[in-house]
Amino acid sequence: MAGPIRFRRSTERWSEDRVRRDLLAPLADSFGADLTGPWFAPPEGWAARRLEMHNGDLALFCWNGQEAYWLGNTETPRALWQTTKYTFEESPDPIAEWAQRELFAQLEVEDPWLTEYDHLAHFFLPVLLSKDGRESTRQFFRDHAAGFPDTDRETALSFYDDFLGSGALDRFRYTMASKLGTSEGFDRTRMAATMGEFNVAKLLVDAGNEIEPEVELGSGHSVDFRVEDTLVEVTRPRPPTRRQVDTAVGALTASTDAKTRDQLAAHPGAVLVVDCSSFRDDEWGRLYGERPDPGYQPTVVFRCRPDGTVEGYTVGSVPFPLPF
Numbered sequence: 572m573a574g575p576i577r578f579r580r581s582t583e584r585w586s587e588d589r590v591r592r593d594l595l596a597p598l599a600d601s602f603g604a605d606l607t608g609p610w611f612a613p614p615e616g617w618a619a620r621r622l623e624m625h626n627g628d629l630a631l632f633c634w635n636g637q638e639a640y641w642l643g644n645t646e647t648p649r650a651l652w653q654t655t656k657y658t659f660e661e662s663p664d665p666i667a668e669w670a671q672r673e674l675f676a677q678l679e680v681e682d683p684w685l686t687e688y689d690h691l692a693h694f695f696l697p698v699l700l701s702k703d704g705r706e707s708t709r710q711f712f713r714d715h716a717a718g719f720p721d722t723d724r725e726t727a728l729s730f731y732d733d734f735l736g737s738g739a740l741d742r743f744r745y746t747m748a749s750k751l752g753t754s755e756g757f758d759r760t761r762m763a764a765t766m767g768e769f770n771v772a773k774l775l776v777d778a779g780n781e782i783e784p785e786v787e788l789g790s791g792h793s794v795d796f797r798v799e800d801t802l803v804e805v806t807r808p809r810p811p812t813r814r815q816v817d818t819a820v821g822a823l824t825a826s827t828d829a830k831t832r833d834q835l836a837a838h839p840g841a842v843l844v845v846d847c848s849s850f851r852d853d854e855w856g857r858l859y860g861e862r863p864d865p866g867y868q869p870t871v872v873f874r875c876r877p878d879g880t881v882e883g884y885t886v887g888s889v890p891f892p893l894p895f
Contacts, residue, residue, distance in 0.1 A: 575697035575704075575749045578662050578670070579641040579654040585634035590620060593650035594632060594641075601646055602626045609633075611672045614665035621673070629677060629700070631670055642670050644702040658745045659697070674700045682709055688728045690736035695748045704752025711751070711762045718763030720810065720851050722877050730877035731769065739776045740769075746785045747772070760809060767807030767846035768795055770875050774844070774883075775803075778892040790837045798891045802841035806830050810849045819850060819858040823872065827865040835867060842889055843867050847874040859884070 591606065598604040603625030613619035619633035622643070630643030640662065641651050659667040674696055679686040685699070686692045691712075698704040711717065716727035740747055750765045768784070775782050775798060783797040796803040808826035811817045823845060835841055845865065847855055855874045859882060865872065868887025873895070875881040883895050 574701060575658075575745055575752060576642060576644055576674075576701045577656040577658055577697070578666070579647065579651050579656055580662075581634075581639040581641065581651060581654050582637075583639070584636060585632075585639045587618070590632060590634075594630075594648050595622060597648045598622055598624060598630070598645065602628060609669075609673060610676050611669060613669050614663075617666070619669070628702075631673055633666065633669070640666050640670070642674075644700055644705060660742075660744065671696060682713075685709065685712060688732040691728055691732040694735045694740070694744055695751060697745060697748050698752030701752050707757040707762070708751055710757055711759065715759055715763075716877075718759075718766040718849060719877050720849060726877045730879070731766075734769070734773050737776075740772060740784075743784050763849055764807045767848065768805050770846050770848050771796065771803070771805045771844050774871075774873060774875065774881065774894065775891070778894045780891050788838070792834045792837055794834060794838065794841065798842075801890050802838055803844055804830055804834050804838075804841055805844050805846060807846045807849060810851065811854055819847075819854045820861060820863050822850075823847070823858060823863065823865050827867055827870070831867050842869050842871060842891075844871045844873070847872060848876070850874060855882075 595604055595606045605623045607621045607623060609619040609621055613633050617633045617635045619631065622630040622632065624645055628645030630641065630645050632639065632641050659671060675686065675693065678692060678699055692699065695708065698708050712728060713724065716722050716724050717731060719727045747769065750768065751762055772782060772784065775796065780798045784795065786794045786797045786802065788794060794802045795805040806826045808822040811819050811822045826845060827843065830843055835843060847858065850858065862884045864886050869889045870886045871883060871889055871893065873881060873883025881894055
């Protein structure tokens with residue numbers, strides 16, 4: 572399964588000779604590899620190298636004689652198997668900043684259209700450069716407008732770029748970004764559902780709420796958000812087809828039923844938020860006109876568009892503010 576790219580920290584002594592012996596040699600045997608200098612100067616007092624595999628994989632390594640940091644979307648050499656993993660935020664700032672400059676520049680070479688959305692590209696960097704998620708996540712942004720129907724890539728990505736530029740999710744970066752890269756291969760439906768959580772985060776933040784994502788509970792469940800003392804679970808119905816038996820109301824009900832049998836059944840009082848942003852205008856228009864009761868209270872049903880407009884309704888008493 573895909574996972575975000577993270578540092579491995581070694582507390583052993585490293586040198587150029589050891590880098591060639593314990594890192595370059597096994598990777599060269601497996602994939603073919605070249606050892607080159609970094610594109611950007613590492614922090615003062617540190618040496619650094621890039622390991623570029625012939626299959627397109629990349630690894631960065633820096634050391635100062637007392638400790639070392641490895642970051643790669645390739646096979647981890649045996650010499651680093653027992654090391655501990657750290658996110659960018661958990662690592663020393665100078666090391667994290669240098670590595671992210673290297674990765675962002677790599678992304679700019681490979682997919683320059685994506686780095687035009689600076690905030691989005693930086694936020695999702697842990698999966699856009701990950702071992703298993705780099706192809707699927709880029710494909711999702713490139714070919715599927717981040718899950719929005721009836722819009723172009725530029726409009727959709729600008730919408731998320733603006734929101735992520737606000738910094739509202741910065742301290743939850745790995746938690747939120749990693750969700751986009753947890754599909755085994757390309758899974759458009761699952762990735763669109765992940766972006767539904769970003770839509771809900773924007774909905775809540777824009778209304779002035781403080782949020783905490785991915786809340787682990789004693790019941791063994793994980794709930795998508797906490798707003799003060801209220802748990803919030805998100806669902807994103809698959810858009811209905813043009814067939815009469817597959818209606819917008821039916822899609823809403825089916826999605827709600829799946830949640831009420833699991834997380835919501837274990838946590839009465841949690842708010843269900845249904846993101847219908849995958850619905851086209853006519854599908855949403857019928858649903859919004861009828862405003863059906865999905866069979867669970869309290870529920871928020873909404874749809875946002877990449878021009879920033881949002882519409883929705885509530886069923887039952889929702890204990891936090893909303894923008895409609």
